[in-house]
Amino acid sequence: MTGSTIDRRHLLASVGLAGLGVAAAPLLAACGGSSSGTKGTGTGTVNLWIDITGDANQKYWDDSVVGAFEKANPKITMKTSYYKGSDLRTQVQTALQARSGPDIVRGPSATQTIAWSKANVLADLTPYSKQWNWNSKLSDWALKAFTFNGKLAALPMRVDTMMIYYNKTLFASKGWKQPTNRSELEALATEAAGMGITPFGSSNVDWAAAAEWLMTVFWNHFSGPDALYQALTGKIKFTDSVFVDAVALLKSYFDKGWFSGSVQKYFSVPSAEIGANFGKGTVAMIPQGEWYMSNVGQFFGAKAGNNNAWDWMPVPSLSSDVKYGTYALGIGGSFAINSASKNQDAAAAFLNWYYGDRTAALKRMADVPATYNIPINFKDSEIPSSADPRAARVLTELNKAVDSGNYGYVTWTWWPPKSDTFVYQGFEKVLTNAMTPAQYCQQLADLFKQESSSGNLPQMMPRKS
């Protein structure tokens, strides 16, 4: 037999060299971070990946957002790909790193957008902002949160706040009034628990970061926005007792079984089940963000098999230093343009239409509760009368809060990324007694110091004197 056709050593050497060659290209590209996008012609196809779930919601986006835009801009075609919320960020980030992905980037919150902006994967929107005068159309505080080193990296997608949803029918039947302060809230919770009703429904089963919603509530309404502002601007530390006590207070509510019945149930009962119990009246209140308004209705009324109704109220003041009617403010996500996009002008045209057509934007806010609450400037009287009164009240209350300076800070907008992750991951350890509130705050303070020194903080929404 003649000798072997490929010498083993040569084969391995060749494969190794080929591998190194092929591997080196993406590796170097990944490290480079240089922009390869172009402005394009302002026409053609614009790709967008977004985390809208549910047939009805996707249909609304297709018909009333994308459809309306395409009608007004017939030379641009929008191509939307839908993703599940928790998966989208990782998919977009991976694609951006590979200099690929959609033209319009549905990005994370402000602090995480800083990381993307620093990596030069987002196009600078400043020229578009000047061209279309976005400064006059969007709220100043929201734009500043996405402006780093003088460049506008993204546009704020949705104004976020925390509130308390309550079973209105249950409250009426028990003669309960909306609590406005800590003692009223605790009296109500004690009474409800005594009747076998879970005072607060909450779960982190479907959204691991749910604990940061609760920390946002307790830090804003117990520690107070002034203390938070000082901590976030480095004047005081998160080890201050005002923050430690807020964590301890929240933990004490869990230990009493006021949240979901027990710590274990908070970790294991799916949110849909909590919602169903809320609709039935075995859960009295749910502390949640305004976005929950688009889901909560499914647990009430004939479809859910009950005759109950829901409403929402501001978070009671948990300390005498905090005014009742304070709203933690922040931004839930962003829209940016991929710096590798070959069609940046067309993508910007969509953004300009989305944010610039105020009438259409207000109609969207009225059509779908809380989902399309973009931070544009408008008067209460401009809110369409077709809006659900509960959704309209969110808009008017937030306008009032911004005007009066009665606002706080949500963790997912104003905390740097690692600190923000620690807020909810570390709190699980507090709940399971693996960490004390003081240790938790110490670790948070250390992380915050490390991240803030790297310049990973957005421009803070200042306090009004």
Added chain:
Amino acid sequence: MTTVPVPAPSRTSVARGRARMRLRRGLMAWAFLVPLLVLNVLVVLGPSIATVYYSFTDWSGIGPANFIGLDNYVNAVKDPAVRDALLHNAIWFVLFLSVPMALGLLGAYLLSQVKRFAMVFRVLYFIPYVTASVVNAALWKMLLSPDSGIGHYLGTHHAWLGDTATSLYSVNFVVDWHWWGFLAVIFFAAMQSVDPQLYDAAKVDGANKWQQFKSVTLPGIRPTTIFIFLMTIIWSLKAFDYIYIMTHGGPAGSSEVISTLMYSQAFNNYSAGYAAALGMSMTVIIGIVLAVYSFLRKKGWEE
């Protein structure tokens, strides 16, 4: 009649012919190899080299990376979360190796005794394995709910996934449930190849069912058992999907294993360089396992 002598081929032309043949065969072999090699280089070797590189950097997962030497590895050794995750991996490994294997062997043996409807049982055993992990995990999340799951109707109300003492074991139970049927079918197929005369001989010698199983069946399926053993070790170290879907490694890291920790570090904490170092460490561990397996195989362990 005269004959014209045919000139004998020279040594040079023979050598050239052989060289051409070798070249042709070589090219043909490369033509068959290239598609798979390219695929492997692109999806395995390339990212692997990148992972080695990033494990020595402070890469956040996006943008440029700075070389930081062995810092990630040093931090991993000191990190209590890594130690906990490794311990969970070890517990997972022991359970995943023992429970489904034992159930698989038992199931296969019982299947071999069934003369009617054997195919129906095989299909039933196989269903959990062919069902997508996302579906299985979502289903069991509901079944384990303290307020509406199986436990609720049995009166325990225990939050299996919400209790730090039971979360890891609960997810492992679900994975074992999904896995043992597959093993049973594989073992059953291996048992079919055992010579029936050996069972007859054992019966003549007075061996009972257990002795037949121990002395005939188990030695007869030894190569399959060893292979499954090795694969189970590797799969247990790669455990990710069920844990990620059912608990995200929680509560409070109680069901965290290295793979979920890596994911969390890379995508939640923006520490992709650190995650790469964890991945490299796991690769080394798996490499050691494979080396031990190869060594034992050379020693005739499989025979």
